[in-house]
Amino acid sequence: MGTVHQYVLLAFVAVGLGSGCIYDGLVVEDGSGFSRGPSRAGMLYEGAKLPTRGEGHWIPPTWASRGLNYGVDEMVSTVVYAGRSLKLQDSRLELGVGDISRAHGGRSPWHRSHQTGRDVDFLFLVKDKAGNPLRNDQMRKHLATGAERVAEGKRAEVFFDARANWLLVEALITNPVAEVQYIFVQADLRQLMLDYAKQSGVSWAMRERAAQTMKQPSDSAPHDDHMHVRIYCPKDDVAAGCVDFGQMRWHKKDLKYGGRVERLQRYDDVLKDIDVGTFAWLIR
Numbered sequence: 001m002g003t004v005h006q007y008v009l010l011a012f013v014a015v016g017l018g019s020g021c022i023y024d025g026l027v028v029e030d031g032s033g034f035s036r037g038p039s040r041a042g043m044l045y046e047g048a049k050l051p052t053r054g055e056g057h058w059i060p061p062t063w064a065s066r067g068l069n070y071g072v073d074e075m076v077s078t079v080v081y082a083g084r085s086l087k088l089q090d091s092r093l094e095l096g097v098g099d100i101s102r103a104h105g106g107r108s109p110w111h112r113s114h115q116t117g118r119d120v121d122f123l124f125l126v127k128d129k130a131g132n133p134l135r136n137d138q139m140r141k142h143l144a145t146g147a148e149r150v151a152e153g154k155r156a157e158v159f160f161d162a163r164a165n166w167l168l169v170e171a172l173i174t175n176p177v178a179e180v181q182y183i184f185v186q187a188d189l190r191q192l193m194l195d196y197a198k199q200s201g202v203s204w205a206m207r208e209r210a211a212q213t214m215k216q217p218s219d220s221a222p223h224d225d226h227m228h229v230r231i232y233c234p235k236d237d238v239a240a241g242c243v244d245f246g247q248m249r250w251h252k253k254d255l256k257y258g259g260r261v262e263r264l265q266r267y268d269d270v271l272k273d274i275d276v277g278t279f280a281w282l283i284r
């Protein structure tokens with residue numbers, strides 16, 4: 001005879017089996033949709049749909065009409081979180097979201113990746129000459145200065161908003177739902193964001209983490225007109241065949257390739273320049 005608790009547990013397992021939560025190797029996952037394969041050759045199962053309009057985000061018409069607004073739950077939650085976070089910090093900011101994946105993932109005419117619901121494109125946050133945020137509905141190319149690349153003889157009216165885009169990066173890498181693997185962005189624009197962060201007193205640790213996550217891709221467009229964000233396979237999706245490709249989680253990479261040793265050396269360099277005499281009374 002089992003206890004009531006055992007029966008309840010059995011009932012849950014039965015429901016789990018019935019709803020198809022069991023996958024290869026009899027692994028029970030968390031019941032949310034999942035990603036299978038690498039980003040460039042994969043599928044999305046039971047993806048979540050990102051609403052066209054939300055609190056702090058919207059999908060401009062060009063992308064809304066494509067229907068690539070499906071992702072793993074963790075991806076969709078991350079986008080919603082980022083939009084809300086921007087709006088909370090500055091109610092004028094609105095995140096323009098491009099493509100994630102088709103409802104069932106797989107190939108699309110517009111992308112090589114974006115196949116598994118773990119990639120999303122964001123339109124850059126932009127501002128006018130006076131610094132007021134503008135609602136962006138296009139992928140505009142920007143120069144190293146941040147000005148929009150416009151036809152010769154014309155003057156740029158739209159500028160890359162280093163502050164707003166930094167706030168987006170910060171929201172992405174600190175979001176509580178998913179761990180971000182890459183933020184693909186052109187090198188000069190990446191630097192504008194890191195410079196802004198430094199000037200505004202963001203901690204070294206946060207800037208270092210952002211610096212490790214933001215890359216200009218070497219094998220595709222330089223991403224001077226949008227940011228492409230990829231999250232790691234959610235833990236329970238790995239058992240279902242989700243495949244991470246490329247850099248490992250940043251802290252692991254840090255350990256593996258000696259980043260920590262370099263950092264200690266950097267601390268040593270800083271410490272050797274400090275006149276210990278001044279602080280001798282503290283050490284005593």
Ligand SMILES: [Zn+2]
Nearest residue numbers: 119120121228
């Ligand atoms: Zn993309």
